[in-house]
Amino acid sequence: MPKYYFEDFSVDWTAEYGPRRVTREEIIGFAAQYDPQPMHLDEEAARHTMLGGLAASGWHTCCIMMRIIADNLLLDAASMGAPGIDEVKWLRPLRPGDSLTVRGSVTNARASQSRPDRGFVTFFWEVFNARGERIMTLTCPQMLLRRDADLPASRAPA
């Protein structure tokens, strides 16, 4: 049974997760599979780009953040998924050996008008490196069941 439902998130909710260290091998491995641009793959090539050295793909930062949020929150929540992402900002490079911390807050929470079993929560996620510099922000709406919802019926395909 989930621990967290729609009712557990309001605009005064905050959380902090991590740290999670990111290795050079992970950065290169992800890039080789999903974003094989030189600045994410090779130190020497990266030096000549505007990143000034090897740095993770912005998508990799998103995926690591997703894993941190899944482990710490979503796997224990009555989540019904997310319709998308409102905005991602890549502010600074993620370097090999950096340790990431994720801070979450809620910018909006509202019950669904049409479906009384659920609500929508807009999370604002901030990702920091070990020096406390903010390297990414992300705004993401999330659909969650209400605590009193009839779980089996409401989880049927929409």
Add this chain to the structure above:
Amino acid sequence: MPKYYFEDFSVDWTAEYGPRRVTREEIIGFAAQYDPQPMHLDEEAARHTMLGGLAASGWHTCCIMMRIIADNLLLDAASMGAPGIDEVKWLRPLRPGDSLTVRGSVTNARASQSRPDRGFVTFFWEVFNARGERIMTLTCPQMLLRRDADLPASRAPA
């Protein structure tokens, strides 16, 4: 030397890339690493979620799209990276065995006011499955060098 520069993208630009088949093993492998929610990991568990069966993490769809765009466009472009993503919409599940096609268009292109060597292009990306159903859209600003820019100097760290 890059093939594509800022000048090559205007609001009449379009492109179509793919198809690229996505296997069940890929979907589960990505989920195990980055988004271990039951609907992305296990067919039986997924049946009881609102996705009604195993489907890829939305982040996985983003990453596959990124790879398709890198292979077909960005690795040949004078790209200076992206400051973020404006909006992602996950419209339909990506199922095991689906083949993805990516369609790109340009919604805005403008030269930088402060830096004459570069410009900003806003791409609108649409991802379709094999039945032609749109499963994801993504709006992404991209920074590109102008063709007449002095490459080595302008690629120095900003």
